[in-house]
Amino acid sequence: MIGIIDYGAGNLHSVVKAVNRFGVKTKIISELSEFIGIDKIIFPGVGNAKKTMELLNNIGFSISIKDYINSKVPFLGICLGMQLLLDYSDEGDTGCLGVIKGNVSPFNQNLKVPHMGWNQVKQAVTHPVFRGIPDNSDFYFIHCFYVTTQETSQAVGYTQYGREFASVIAKENVIGVQFHPEKSGEIGIALLENYCVHL
Structure with a gap:
C-alpha cells in the first residue's frame, strides 16, 4: 500500500492518477490514523515551506513522517516534499524535517523565477x-528555491539553471525529486514506476 500525503495543498489528483497506472493500491493520508498499513510513502508538496511545516507540525505529520523514514519505509518527496527533507529553508526562515543534512536557498534574483518548464x-x-x-532526460520543473545537500554523495541528480543544483537526492530509503514526475510525460511515469514497483 502506497500512502500519499494530503496536507491540504498537494497536487494529489495527478499523482494518484499516475500511480494508479501501475496497479498498486494507494491510500490518501489526511490524518494520523491513516499512516497505518503503509509500505511506501509519497509526499507531493506544493506551496510555502514555512506554512507547510507549521501545518505538518500542528497535525502531527512531521513526527509520523520521520518515524516511518527511520523505520526504513521507502519515501519519495516531490518538489516542496523534497525540500522539506532538508534541515532548513530560507523560504520563511524555517526549520524543516532534517532527514537529509543541507539547506534550501532562493535562486539568484537576476534569474527569472519560478524556474518553470522542461530541463535536463x-x-x-x-x-x-x-x-x-x-541520462540527461528532461523533466518538468516549477520552483523558486533549490536544495544543497551537506553530503555531496546524497545528490544523485543535477540540473542547470543559473547554477548547478541538486534535482534528485537520495539517502538510504529516502528519495527526493525537485521536478514533477507526474507532469513529465512517459519519462516521469517511468521514474514513478521505478519507485512504486521496483524499489
Missing part, C-alpha cells in the same frame, strides 16, 4: 530510481 537531469550516480531512464 544529469545522473551523478547509478541509482535504482533512474532504472531505464536515459
Whole structure:
C-alpha cells in the first residue's frame, strides 16, 4: 500500500492518477490514523515551506513522517516534499524535517523565477530510481528555491539553471525529486514506476 500525503495543498489528483497506472493500491493520508498499513510513502508538496511545516507540525505529520523514514519505509518527496527533507529553508526562515543534512536557498534574483518548464537531469550516480531512464532526460520543473545537500554523495541528480543544483537526492530509503514526475510525460511515469514497483 502506497500512502500519499494530503496536507491540504498537494497536487494529489495527478499523482494518484499516475500511480494508479501501475496497479498498486494507494491510500490518501489526511490524518494520523491513516499512516497505518503503509509500505511506501509519497509526499507531493506544493506551496510555502514555512506554512507547510507549521501545518505538518500542528497535525502531527512531521513526527509520523520521520518515524516511518527511520523505520526504513521507502519515501519519495516531490518538489516542496523534497525540500522539506532538508534541515532548513530560507523560504520563511524555517526549520524543516532534517532527514537529509543541507539547506534550501532562493535562486539568484537576476534569474527569472519560478524556474518553470522542461530541463535536463544529469545522473551523478547509478541509482535504482533512474532504472531505464536515459541520462540527461528532461523533466518538468516549477520552483523558486533549490536544495544543497551537506553530503555531496546524497545528490544523485543535477540540473542547470543559473547554477548547478541538486534535482534528485537520495539517502538510504529516502528519495527526493525537485521536478514533477507526474507532469513529465512517459519519462516521469517511468521514474514513478521505478519507485512504486521496483524499489
